[in-house]
Amino acid sequence: MNELPRPTEKRGTNWRHWAIGTAAALLAIFFLLNTEEVKVDFLVGDTQMPLIIALLISAALGAVIGYVGPVVRRHRRAERQRNAE
Numbered sequence: 001m002n003e004l005p006r007p008t009e010k011r012g013t014n015w016r017h018w019a020i021g022t023a024a025a026l027l028a029i030f031f032l033l034n035t036e037e038v039k040v041d042f043l044v045g046d047t048q049m050p051l052i053i054a055l056l057i058s059a060a061l062g063a064v065i066g067y068v069g070p071v072v073r074r075h076r077r078a079e080r081q082r083n084a085e
Contacts (some may be wrong), residue, residue, distance in 0.1 A: 034052040 031052050034055065035050050037048050038051045038054060040047055040049055040054050
């Protein structure tokens, strides 16, 4: 039996792959441009580290604070509402 060929599906460009690839390329460029050593002062001392590491630590701390703050506020509000009832 001869089967008729199935029509091939036309797929559009997968923009997600392009976006991820572009973001990865920009991140790699960002890393390469920020490799110089910088002095970082803490409350109890100081140290030398690559600028990109200092930026990543700062971004991580900012993300944690930005996440934990609203969670704590929501928890306190729920606890006050439970105590009021």
